[in-house]
Structures are given as C-alpha cells and as structure tokens.
Amino acid sequence: MSTIHVPVTRNGFGRTSRPDAWWVVPLLTFLGLGAFVVYVTWAAFQGVHYRFGPYLSPLYSPEIFGDPRTAWFGGKPDWFPSFLPFTPALLVLWAPGGFRFSCYYYRGAYYKAFWADPPSCAVGEPRKSYCGEASFPLILQNIHRYFLVVALIFLPILWHDVWEGFWFDTGFGVRAGSLILLVNTILLTGYSLGCHTLRHQIGGILDQLSRRPIRKQGYRMASCFNRSHMLWAWTSLFSVAFSDLYVRLCSMGIWTDWRIF
Amino acid sequence: MSTQVTFRIWRGEKGAGQLRDYTTEISSGMVVLDAVHRIQATQANDLACRWNCKAGKCGSCSAEVNGKPRLMCMTRMSDLPADKPITIEPLRAFPHLRDLVTDVSWNYDVKKKIRKYQPRKPDNPDGTWSMEQDDIDRVQEFRKCIECYLCQDVCHVLREHGLHPDFIGPRFLVYSAALEMHPADTADRLPDLKNDLGIGYCNITKCCTKVCPESIAITDNAIIPLKERVVDRYYDPIKRIFRAITGSGGD
Numbered sequence: 001m002s003t004i005h006v007p008v009t010r011n012g013f014g015r016t017s018r019p020d021a022w023w024v025v026p027l028l029t030f031l032g033l034g035a036f037v038v039y040v041t042w043a044a045f046q047g048v049h050y051r052f053g054p055y056l057s058p059l060y061s062p063e064i065f066g067d068p069r070t071a072w073f074g075g076k077p078d079w080f081p082s083f084l085p086f087t088p089a090l091l092v093l094w095a096p097g098g099f100r101f102s103c104y105y106y107r108g109a110y111y112k113a114f115w116a117d118p119p120s121c122a123v124g125e126p127r128k129s130y131c132g133e134a135s136f137p138l139i140l141q142n143i144h145r146y147f148l149v150v151a152l153i154f155l156p157i158l159w160h161d162v163w164e165g166f167w168f169d170t171g172f173g174v175r176a177g178s179l180i181l182l183v184n185t186i187l188l189t190g191y192s193l194g195c196h197t198l199r200h201q202i203g204g205i206l207d208q209l210s211r212r213p214i215r216k217q218g219y220r221m222a223s224c225f226n227r228s229h230m231l232w233a234w235t236s237l238f239s240v241a242f243s244d245l246y247v248r249l250c251s252m253g254i255w256t257d258w259r260i261f
Numbered sequence: 262m263s264t265q266v267t268f269r270i271w272r273g274e275k276g277a278g279q280l281r282d283y284t285t286e287i288s289s290g291m292v293v294l295d296a297v298h299r300i301q302a303t304q305a306n307d308l309a310c311r312w313n314c315k316a317g318k319c320g321s322c323s324a325e326v327n328g329k330p331r332l333m334c335m336t337r338m339s340d341l342p343a344d345k346p347i348t349i350e351p352l353r354a355f356p357h358l359r360d361l362v363t364d365v366s367w368n369y370d371v372k373k374k375i376r377k378y379q380p381r382k383p384d385n386p387d388g389t390w391s392m393e394q395d396d397i398d399r400v401q402e403f404r405k406c407i408e409c410y411l412c413q414d415v416c417h418v419l420r421e422h423g424l425h426p427d428f429i430g431p432r433f434l435v436y437s438a439a440l441e442m443h444p445a446d447t448a449d450r451l452p453d454l455k456n457d458l459g460i461g462y463c464n465i466t467k468c469c470t471k472v473c474p475e476s477i478a479i480t481d482n483a484i485i486p487l488k489e490r491v492v493d494r495y496y497d498p499i500k501r502i503f504r505a506i507t508g509s510g511g512d
Contacts, residue, residue, distance in 0.1 A: 006356055006367050008423030009276065017328030017348045104485055108465040118417040121468035122328055122353075130422040134461025142496040196481065200489035208444045210393035226481065 011124025013116070022120040029113035033106075036237055040093070043244050047087035049251040050244070054164045055177045057244040058184055062157045063088045095150040096240075102144035104196045105233050107133075145197045155192060158185045176258040177246060184243040187236035194225030194232050263288040266338070267346040268296060270308065276357045281305075282346065287338050294322050294333035297349065297361075309360035317474055320409030324361050325350040330411040330472045352414040365410050371429050375458070378440055379448035396444040403439035403483060405475040408432065412469035412479060418462045428459035431469035431479050438483035441490070455491050463488070 016022065043059055050060040051070065060066070066088030068075040076086050100106055111117045118125050133141055165181045166172055192198070203209050203219025210216060225232065249255040266287045269280045283300045294312055301308045313319040315334045322333040327341065327348050341347050355363040384391045412431040418424050429437075437458065441450050454460045469479045477483070493500050503509075 006354070006419075006423065006425040007276070008420070008425075009353065010421060017325060017350060019327055019342075019345060019348075104465055108467050108480075111464050112466055117464065118421060118466065118468070121415050121466070121471060122325070122330065122420070125417060125421045128422075130418065130424065130462070132418065132462035132464050134459065138464070139461065139496070142492045145492065145497065196485045197489060200486055204486045204489065205493065207442055207446070208393070208396050209399075210395045216395065229481075 010128070013124050013126040014119060015124035016120075016122055018120075018122060022123055026113040026116075026120055029109050032234070032237070033110060033113065036241055039241050040097075040244075043241075043248065044087060044089035044093050045085060046248075047089075049248045050088070052177065052247045052251040052257065053169075054167055055181060055247045055250070056161050056164070057089075057247040058158060058161070058181070058188070058240050059093060059244045060087075060089045061161050062092060062154075064091050092154075095147065095154060099144070099147035099151040099192075100233075100237070102141045102147055103233065104144070105229050107141060145201070148192075148195055148197050151192050151195075152198075155185075155189055158188060161185070174260040176260070177250060179260075180239075180243050180246050184236070184239040187232060187239045190225055191229070191232035191236040193222060194227075194229040195222075196226060196229070198222050199226050264343055266296070266343050268300060269346045269348045270297070270300070270305075270361070271350040272305075272308070272360055274357075274359045278357075278360075280348065280350075287343065289339070291338045292334055293324075293326055293331075293336040293338065293341075293347070293349065296338065297333060309358070309362045311362050318407055320407040323352055323409045323411050323414065325353065325414070330414045332409055332411070332474050335474055352410065354414045354416070354420040355410070367425060368408070368410055368413065368430075368432065371433050372436065374453075375429070375433060375437055375440070376448045376450050376453060378443065378446055380445045381447050390445050392444050399482075400439045400442050402477055403435045405477055406432065406435055407475060409474060411472045411474065415468045415472045416463075417466070417468065418459075418464075424459065424462060428462040431463070431484065433458070434460060434463070434487060435477060435479055435483045438487050441487065451491055451494050454487060455495055460484070460487055460491055 040059060043057075050057040051067070056063065063071045065071050065073055065075065065077055065080075071088065080086055112119060116126050117130070131138070133139055162178075162181050162185045165178045166174060168175070199219065199222035202222050203212070203215045206212060206215065209219060246255065250257045263286045265284055267282055267284045269282055272278050272281045283304050285296055285299050285303065287296060294315060297308070297310050301310065310322070312322040312334065314321070317332055317335040320332070323330065324333050325331070325348075326333065326336050328350075330352065333349070349361065351357055351361045352363045352365070355365050355367060358364050380390065383389055410432060413419055416430050418428050419430050437450055437454060440446055440448065463484055465480055465485065467480045470477070470481070473479055
C-alpha cells in the first residue's frame with residue numbers, strides 16, 4: 001500500500017506509560033460477561049423453575065417444546081436425539097446468545113477483556129501475530145445480521161410474555177415480577193433497536209436517505225438507540241439474568257412475589 | 262497560584278533515547294504545550310517539538326501524555342495529577358525523528374491510495390448539484406477531522422502489530438467513509454476497502470473514538486457502517502442471490 005517503512009517497537013504484554021488503573025474496565029468486563037455466561041449456562045441446563053404463575057423466564061422464551069401444558073408444541077419431541085440434554089432453554093438460547101456474541105459492542109469489549117487484543121488502549125499485547133476480523137475464524141462475526149433477524153422475531157414474543165405477566169388467576173394485577181419482566185423487555189428492545197446492523201439496513205446503506213422518508217425516520221430512531229448501545233447492552237444483559245433469577249427463586253418458594261395492586 | 266511539576270520527556274533521535282526529568286513552574290490555565298515551551302525556553306533549548314495553532318485545530322502537537330495519545334495544546338495541566346511526574350513521549354506508531362517529533366508522512370502516502378471523489382453528472386443546467394442537508398450532515402461529521410493522527414497512533418493494529426502495509430488505520434477509514442457516503446459520489450471503494458485497505462483488520466475496540474479531539478464517532482459512524490457495506494457486498498449470501506436475480510444493489 002505504502003512504500004514508506006514504519007518500524008514498530010513492541011511494548012510487551014501490559015507495558016504502558018499510562019499511570020491510571022487501565023485494567024479496571026477490562027477486568028469488570030471479564031467478570032460481568034463471565035458471570036453472565038456461567039449463570040445462563042447453569043440456568044439453561046436446569047429445565048425446572050422457569051415458570052411461576054403467569055411469568056416465564058426470558059431464558060426459556062419461547063417455550064417451543066417443554067412442559068406439555070404450556071409449551072407451544074407440547075413435550076420433548078420424539079425426534080430429539082436422546083444423547084443430547086434437553087431443556088426448553090437449550091432450544092432457543094442459541095439465538096440471543098449468537099446475537100450478543102456477534103454484536104459490534106460486545107466484540108470490542110470481549111476482545112479486550114478475554115483476549116487482550118489489546119488489553120486496553122495504548123497497552124502492550126501478549127501476541128505478535130494478528131489477523132483481526134479479516135480471516136477465519138473471526139470473519140464469521142459477519143453472521144451478525146442473521147442473528148439480528150432472529151432477535152427481532154423474539155421481541156414480540158417477549159412482549160407477549162410481559163402482557164401475560166399482568167394476568168393472574170384473580171384477573172389483571174401488577175406484581176413485582178410483572179414489572180421486572182416489563183423492564184427487562186424494554187431494555188432488550190432498546191438494545192435490539194440500537195443494533196449497528198439494524199441501523200445500517202434501515203438507512204445507513206443509503207447515501208441519499210432524504211429520498212426515503214420512512215427509512216430516514218427509522219434510521220434516526222436506530223441512531224438514537226445506537227448512541228447508548230453500550231448502556232443498553234449491559235443493562236439488558238443483567239436484566240435478563242435477574243429476571244430468570246427472580247422467576248426461579250419465586251418458583252422455588254425462596255422469594256415472595258410482592259403484589260402492588 | 263503556581264506549583265512545581267516534574268515532566269518526564271523523551272529525549273533522543275531515531276528511536277534511541279531516554280526519558281529525562283524537567284521540573285518547571287505551572288500556573289493556572291496552562292496546558293501541557295505551555296509547560297513544554299517553558300522547559301524549552303528555560304532548560305532545554307534544543308528540545309524538538311512540533312506545534313502550530315495552539316487551538317486544537319492544526320493537529321501538530323500530537324504526543325503521548327501519560328501514555329495516552331493527546332494534543333498537548335488541548336490537555337489542561339489541571340486535568341493531570343500534579344503530584345507525580347508527567348510523562349511526554351512521541352507518537353509510537355510512526356518513525357521517530359527527534360525528541361517529541363515523529364515522521365507521519367506514511368499517512369500522506371496512504372491518503373493518495375484512496376479513490377478520489379467522483380461526482381455524478383451535474384443535476385442542474387448550470388453545472389451544479391442539488392443535495393439535501395440531511396444527506397450532507399452525515400458526512401459533515403467526518404470533515405471535522407484535523408489529521409492529528411492520534412487515532413492512528415492508538416490503533417493497536419498499527420501501534421502493536423505494525424500492519425502499516427496492509428491497514429490504512431482509522432483516520433483513513435473516516436476519510437473513505439466521508440467519500441463513500443457522500444450523496445453525489447459515484448466511486449466504488451468497497452473492493453479496495455476489503456482487499457487493499459484492510460478494513461477487516463479493525464476489531465472495533467473503539468480506542469480511536471476515545472482519543473479523537475474532535476469527538477468524531479469514528480467506530481460507530483464511519484468504520485462499522487463501512488464494514489456493513491463490505492458485508493453486504495461480499496459476505497451476505499442472501500444479498501448476493503438477491504443482486505444476482507434483480508441486478509440491483511440489494512438495498
């Protein structure tokens with residue numbers, strides 16, 4: 001590309017002139033994402049206590065196969081391989097999991113926190129070789145747009161769960177669990193609608209957006225959510241885990257679902 | 262009120278050298294460049310330092326202050342801890358010349374490789390173009406760039422891995438985005454971005470955005486949209502099929 005040779009002085013892993021605690025953010029990211037992955041994996045393999053009253057844990061939604069009384073298509077299907085573990089969550093979690101794993105924000109965050117590539121800005125790295133997202137395996141991150149489509153299909157299902165969460169045996173009511181599921185779905189919606197890929201597909205792809213007024217409004221909306229994408233990403237991550245924990249502990253009789261009215 | 266502050270400044274030529282301590286008086290309202298000038302005037306007349314406007318608009322006084330790429334003229338002394346030595350080093354991603362001065366001419370060379378603006382035929386009989394303000398607003402952000410090359414310096418692809426032959430860096434991805442998204446431009450830069458300009462090397466860690474003195478959302482508004490356009494063209498099988506059937510751009 002350029003004929004000018006630029007010699008590079010490698011720093012060595014963790015070497016930097018920065019006197020600040022640069023390691024705090026990647027460490028918190030590592031702990032936050034690590035704790036989420038561990039909890040969700042554990043919860044997904046439980047297969048019990050994912051419903052309490054009208055509430056359905058977002059990790060188990062939609063319940064395609066599972067409890068014959070509540071699942072869309074009944075119990076565990078006969079065709080499901082017997083050697084594989086079965087829970088309703090394992091059938092659906094690949095979609096939101098893949099959406100988050102290939103998300104532009106999370107990519108940048110976990111490349112730093114889990115792979116030290118780089119550990120933080122202007123801090124030395126442990127490896128000499130680097131391929132970025134230009135070749136296998138990270139080139140597969142480009143699949144993000146397909147996960148986006150599935151994630152957008154999940155959103156109305158989650159909103160339906162929220163609606164269901166306000167209807168009890170005694171009729172309409174508001175309890176703590178109803179609000180927790182509501183807040184969780186608001187955060188998931190904000191996270192999904194701020195996706196960089198959605199923003200691109202709605203209008204970013206066009207150079208003359210003004211000729212498409214509806215897409216222009218969509219682009220503005222996506223840009224508005226996108227400006228706080230990191231915030232939506234983290235808050236929705238924790239709200240998903242907390243919603244599952246809430247439903248689980250209520251179902252186990254450890255927590256009481258407080259009635260508001 | 263004035264205080265004594267110690268500066269640890271890189272002194273040397275062509276990569277060889279060491280950090281040397283200088284203690285000088287700092288008064289309220291000073292920026293790092295003021296302190297460097299004071300040291301230059303009183304203790305180190307031969308200290309090489311590039312500067313020009315002292316207003317954060319020429320991009321000349323880029324350096325690494327306490328390990329972070331910054332404009333010295335826009336770094337207030339009051340924002341730095343005065344009780345510890347303040348380190349000032351040259352940009353690390355470019356060849357070192359002397360003291361705080363580096364050779365950034367690699368960037369000029371790279372810029373020449375990017376396809377130039379190629380407008381469509383004029384819209385009006387008088388040879389002018391009509392454009393909506395909304396369409397121009399998006400690329401206007403990129404034109405705030407002052408070419409200080411702080412983003413190039415902090416980018417680990419250049420700084421740590423030295424992929425200068427294969428990757429143009431955030432500054433020129435912003436430049437490419439300004440041209441590629443321009444409502445009147447017709448040139449196609451996507452093959453270059455994928456194959457020669459190395460957009461795939463960016464792993465979106467946003468360090469470039471964090472150091473930009475003009476607060477350009479480099480990653481969110483320039484690099485990721487370009488990456489998405491490259492995905493549209495080369496890595497999305499459904500769009501490829503759609504294009505093959507309809508002969509359109511698939512949007």
